[in-house]
Amino acid sequence: MASESYPPPFRSLPDSTQAVDLDDQVNPVHDMEDPIPVVDLQSLKLGEACEFWGIFRLVNHGVPPTLLTQLRENAKMVFFLPFESKQNLITSPLSYFWGTPALTPSGAALSTKGSSTLQNINWVEGLNVPLAQLSQFQTDNPIIASFRLPSHSFSWLEDFSVCQFAIIIIKQHPAQQEDDDLHCSEKKMASESYPPPFPSSPDSTQAVDLDDQVNPVHGSEDPIPVVDLQSLKLGEACEFWGIFRLVNHGVPPTLLTQLREHAKNALCPNSGTPALTPSLAALSTKGSSTLQNINWVEGLNVPLAQLSQFQTDNPIILLLSGIFLFIGCKPPAQQEEDDLRCSEKKMASESYPPPFRSLPDSTQAVDLDDQVNPVHDSEDPIPVVDLQSLKLGEACEFWGIFRLVNHGVPPTLLTQLREHAKMVFSLPFESKQSLITNPLSYFWGTPALTPSGAALSTKGSSTLQNINWVEGLNVPLAQLSFQIDNPIIASFSLVLEEYGKHLARLATTIFDAMVINLGLDPIESKSHLSNSTGIVRVYRYPPHCSNSSSASAWGMDVHTDSSVLSILNQDEVGGLEVLKDNEWFSVNPIPNTLIVNLGDMMQAISDDKYKSVKHRVKVNRSKERVSICYFVFPGEGSVIRSSNYKPFTYRDFQNEVQQDIKSVGYKVSKNLACCCKLWIRGSSLCMILPSVSSSELEWSSSMVVLSSSRFRTLLRKATRRCEMSSLFESESESKEMTRSTVRMSVSVWGASELNCLETAR
Numbered sequence: 001m002a003s004e005s006y007p008p009p010f011r012s013l014p015d016s017t018q019a020v021d022l023d024d025q026v027n028p029v030h031d032m033e034d035p036i037p038v039v040d041l042q043s044l045k046l047g048e049a050c051e052f053w054g055i056f057r058l059v060n061h062g063v064p065p066t067l068l069t070q071l072r073e074n075a076k077m078v079f080f081l082p083f084e085s086k087q088n089l090i091t092s093p094l095s096y097f098w099g100t101p102a103l104t105p106s107g108a109a110l111s112t113k114g115s116s117t118l119q120n121i122n123w124v125e126g127l128n129v130p131l132a133q134l135s136q137f138q139t140d141n142p143i144i145a146s147f148r149l150p151s152h153s154f155s156w157l158e159d160f161s162v163c164q165f166a167i168i169i170i171k172q173h174p175a176q177q178e179d180d181d182l183h184c185s186e187k188k189m190a191s192e193s194y195p196p197p198f199p200s201s202p203d204s205t206q207a208v209d210l211d212d213q214v215n216p217v218h219g220s221e222d223p224i225p226v227v228d229l230q231s232l233k234l235g236e237a238c239e240f241w242g243i244f245r246l247v248n249h250g251v252p253p254t255l256l257t258q259l260r261e262h263a264k265n266a267l268c269p270n271s272g273t274p275a276l277t278p279s280l281a282a283l284s285t286k287g288s289s290t291l292q293n294i295n296w297v298e299g300l301n302v303p304l305a306q307l308s309q310f311q312t313d314n315p316i317i318l319l320l321s322g323i324f325l326f327i328g329c330k331p332p333a334q335q336e337e338d339d340l341r342c343s344e345k346k347m348a349s350e351s352y353p354p355p356f357r358s359l360p361d362s363t364q365a366v367d368l369d370d371q372v373n374p375v376h377d378s379e380d381p382i383p384v385v386d387l388q389s390l391k392l393g394e395a396c397e398f399w400g401i402f403r404l405v406n407h408g409v410p411p412t413l414l415t416q417l418r419e420h421a422k423m424v425f426s427l428p429f430e431s432k433q434s435l436i437t438n439p440l441s442y443f444w445g446t447p448a449l450t451p452s453g454a455a456l457s458t459k460g461s462s463t464l465q466n467i468n469w470v471e472g473l474n475v476p477l478a479q480l481s482f483q484i485d486n487p488i489i490a491s492f493s494l495v496l497e498e499y500g501k502h503l504a505r506l507a508t509t510i511f512d513a514m515v516i517n518l519g520l521d522p523i524e525s526k527s528h529l530s531n532s533t534g535i536v537r538v539y540r541y542p543p544h545c546s547n548s549s550s551a552s553a554w555g556m557d558v559h560t561d562s563s564v565l566s567i568l569n570q571d572e573v574g575g576l577e578v579l580k581d582n583e584w585f586s587v588n589p590i591p592n593t594l595i596v597n598l599g600d601m602m603q604a605i606s607d608d609k610y611k612s613v614k615h616r617v618k619v620n621r622s623k624e625r626v627s628i629c630y631f632v633f634p635g636e637g638s639v640i641r642s643s644n645y646k647p648f649t650y651r652d653f654q655n656e657v658q659q660d661i662k663s664v665g666y667k668v669s670k671n672l673a674c675c676c677k678l679w680i681r682g683s684s685l686c687m688i689l690p691s692v693s694s695s696e697l698e699w700s701s702s703m704v705v706l707s708s709s710r711f712r713t714l715l716r717k718a719t720r721r722c723e724m725s726s727l728f729e730s731e732s733e734s735k736e737m738t739r740s741t742v743r744m745s746v747s748v749w750g751a752s753e754l755n756c757l758e759t760a761r
């Protein structure tokens with residue numbers, strides 16, 4: 001499979017055990033240690049390296065390590081495309097070449113000489129990227145597009161996207177060659193961000209650290225006492241040292257790194273140090289006129305308590321202040337608590353909505369549901385779809401869900417977004433309620449939202465009955481450019497905005513493929529998916545387990561999505577389950593894959609050929625789970641026409657769903673069309689549901705009797721697009737209606753619904 005992406009002559013991979021590298025025997029290569037001279041961009045002593053080697057290893061270059069890795073990862077993704085795709089997709093001003101690295105000025109490979117044999121070709125393929133023309137480059141291919149702009153982690157640099165960043169770095173080459181004095185130009189660039197007295201730093205080779213000779217410093221090993229926050233044995237360290245290294249502190253490593261990286265960006269070359277407000281005033285550069293008596297340092301002062309009032313338009317500072325604000329929000333009271341473990345749990349749980357805070361001991365938990373409805377989770381059964389080939393017919397018809405690979409969303413963006421979400425969720429509950437305001441909204445206990453994004457009701461919030469074990473943010477992407485005051489939320493929304501762009505691209509690509517697959521009219525179908533309707537819901541499912549004394553809780557009850565498409569980015573905890581052929585399957589977390597599930601609108605658009613998959617989320621007993629779901633809908637006013645449904649708009653549908661939720665408490669499913677027999681017995685309507693599966697509700701073929709008003713409500717909901725009028729006509733005509741058959745859909749939403757029905761034999 002991997003080799004399909006190679007140019008044809010490269011595909012016959014010789015057996016490496018038999019390979020003999022003749023060249024190595026003739027010209028032995030030294031590779032024991034690294035002999036390449038090292039040049040520090042800050043001191044730029046490169047004379048020797050240039051004279052004697054012509055090559056050097058550059059350190060302290062200021063290009064963020066994540067950018068270096070990301071660029072290589074993205075490159076791997078591009079190279080992994082099928083050979084033919086690379087030839088077709090990588091077009092002017094970019095060019096794709098292989099077999100020879102020599103290029104004509106236009107970027108085309110000189111010739112792939114010897115491509116018919118393996119003689120004389122270089123074992124290489126490549127892309128030529130003239131940076132100055134990059135902005136003209138148009139591509140519909142998402143992988144190539146994201147390679148062109150692997151900018152997510154730097155999106156907060158806004159007018160300073162990574163592609164420009166890369167250009168700046170790489171463009172230094174011609175400048176260097178033209179410039180006689182390399183030292184000068186580069187040093188100048190690096191030092192422009194320093195306070196004026198710093199650039200004229202003395203040549204470090206001549207520097208003698210006198211102080212080191214007078215007061216030698218022990219540096220060979222680490223003598224600093226280590227204190228574990230869990231045991232807090234700190235007496236000795238405090239008495240004899242007054243300093244210690246804290247371990248097990250619970251501050252996520254990614255936060256520590258992220259903060260340092262953002263700090264570098266706020267202070268680094270090129271970004272400049274933007275003007276700061278008084279609350280973040282730079283320390284005074286005393287003695288700035290001479291080099292005497294100043295400390296060789298610059299810094300930011302951040303009074304955490306005042307940070308929430310801080311306003312800035314600069315995205316770098318915004319992101320940095322968001323992280324500081326997050327740190328400042330952490331309750332500091334741990335040491336006072338008797339039981340540290342308990343206090344940690346308490347601290348973590350203070351961010352949960354109150355009913356979620358009593359964390360039952362997971363060891364005693366028995367998952368009753370698992371015993372009743374076994375879930376297949378031994379291997380991953382979910383069909384896999386590659387965005388490059390998009391063979392999705394079968395997955396959409398039989399599953400209504402698939403795992404998307406080769407999607408082109410940078411893995412770091414997927415992770416970063418979840419990490420950022422965790423930061424937001426770990427704010428105190430009250431802060432989330434007050435800080436997350438229009439256009440964003442915060443909800444918990446129920447994922448059902450009104451059009452404004454507010455949770456419909458936190459039904460049952462006084463008890464643990466019937467609430468979903470979830471809290472979330474609703475993010476209407478089109479409104480994200482609105483001013484968001486709080487820096488934590490604002491910096492999160494910057495990352496979300498970048499993510500939203502990627503997901504809109506994916507949704508369009510997938511939808512277009514579906515339209516072709518279904519043989520639908522591409523022009524008419526265009527309005528059935530509108531990226532401007534995209535919303536993101538960010539969820540956190542606190543840990544929970546059902547035991548004998550508490551009701552079992554779902555992270556999210558069984559449901560279908562109302563969207564056209566939903567695309568899920570889940571963390572490593574897992575819990576999503578999908579129903580197929582009346583059996584539940586776990587959707588295992590597999591890093592860097594996205595889960596695409598089809599919603600009700602897609603089912604209607606496809607005239608029931610594709611499935612709006614039923615799914616639910618199980619909460620984990622000991623770990624909280626974070627997932628991020630992107631939903632996209634038909635455009636405003638777009639009418640969906642198909643033979644199984646009377647024409648309707650998404651707004652019509654949404655109104656009905658809202659009504660269902662208000663009157664029945666849940667969305668009434670429309671997607672199980674089946675034949676149903678019904679008659680009246682006494683004052684009740686009876687019906688036989690021959691084709692409803694046993695595992696869904698175990699009422700297959702059973703006779704369900706319910707009061708006629710209740711039945712009417714359900715039936716009206718279920719049959720609104722079918723033969724509702726004829727049904728009710730015949731009902732009023734004859735109380736003796738016997739075994740008339742109607743076409744209807746049946747709602748199957750789990751035990752809570754069954755409770756409203758009386759089952760009779």
Ligand SMILES: O=C(O)CCC(=O)C(=O)O
Pocket residue numbers: 447537539556561568570576615617627628629
């Ligand atoms: O969190 C998940 O895994 C699924 C969320 C979901 O089903 C939804 O938002 O509709």
Ligand SMILES: [Fe+2]
Pocket residue numbers: 559560561566615
């Ligand atoms: Fe869903």
